[in-house]
Amino acid sequence: MTGNLTITLVVNGRSVTRTAGAHLTLLRWLREVADVTDPKYGCGEGICGACTVLGDGVPVSGCLVLAAQVDGATVTTAAGLLEPDGSFSPLQRAFHSHHAAQCGFCTPGMLTAAAALLADGRCRSRAEIRAGLHGNLCRCTGYGPIVDAVEAAQRERGRAPRVPGRTPRGPGGPQRCPGAEDQPPDASEAPARGASK
Numbered sequence: 001m002t003g004n005l006t007i008t009l010v011v012n013g014r015s016v017t018r019t020a021g022a023h024l025t026l027l028r029w030l031r032e033v034a035d036v037t038d039p040k041y042g043c044g045e046g047i048c049g050a051c052t053v054l055g056d057g058v059p060v061s062g063c064l065v066l067a068a069q070v071d072g073a074t075v076t077t078a079a080g081l082l083e084p085d086g087s088f089s090p091l092q093r094a095f096h097s098h099h100a101a102q103c104g105f106c107t108p109g110m111l112t113a114a115a116a117l118l119a120d121g122r123c124r125s126r127a128e129i130r131a132g133l134h135g136n137l138c139r140c141t142g143y144g145p146i147v148d149a150v151e152a153a154q155r156e157r158g159r160a161p162r163v164p165g166r167t168p169r170g171p172g173g174p175q176r177c178p179g180a181e182d183q184p185p186d187a188s189e190a191p192a193r194g195a196s197k
């Protein structure tokens with residue numbers, strides 16, 4: 001694709017229209033044109049997951065998709081997971097309290113992938129969480145705390161991260177996950193750093 005294209009995306013709740021090179025990937029369009037820099041460029045080949053954003057609620061590798069292919073879509077990045085008042089969502093809070101970020105480079109992609117994983121309100125085992133995040137690599141290898149954080153976030157019944165376009169399944173909303181009864185919703189249950197399981 002050559003030349004310029006005018007593309008409109010709803011990025012983190014804000015409609016953004018820009019004219020830019022038709023060849024730009026979604027990741028480049030976000031970072032270089034829309035100035036949304038939390039999705040990161042890692043491998044550029046769809047392997048590391050650092051560029052993961054949600055396109056209409058579904059995880060997308062921003063480095064593999066042209067912005068033109070998703071014209072009109074709703075795009076959510078890690079910043080879009082914040083609460084309306086700008087505070088951390090339960091998932092982000094859990095990443096913080098569980099020390100799930102070391103250098104933090106993978107974190108925006110981890111958060112968006114995890115938000116999509118939790119959006120249906122199901123309770124997942126650690127193995128399922130690990131499988132659900134298999135497309136996101138952490139070069140700091142802090143996988144244990146990351147899984148801890150996702151587990152903690154899903155224990156907060158009824159407080160799964162809001163992802164535009166995705167709604168919890170079932171009449172009762174998100175399931176109550178094992179361990180949820182043991183602690184108040186906002187408990188900071190940080191384990192010792194590096195307490196991988």
Ligand code: FES
Pocket residue numbers: 040041042043044045046047048049050051052061062063064
């Ligand atoms: S930068 Fe897109 S998957 Fe690595």
Ligand code: FES
Pocket residue numbers: 100101102103104105106107137138139140141142
């Ligand atoms: S925290 Fe450094 S790459 Fe994951």
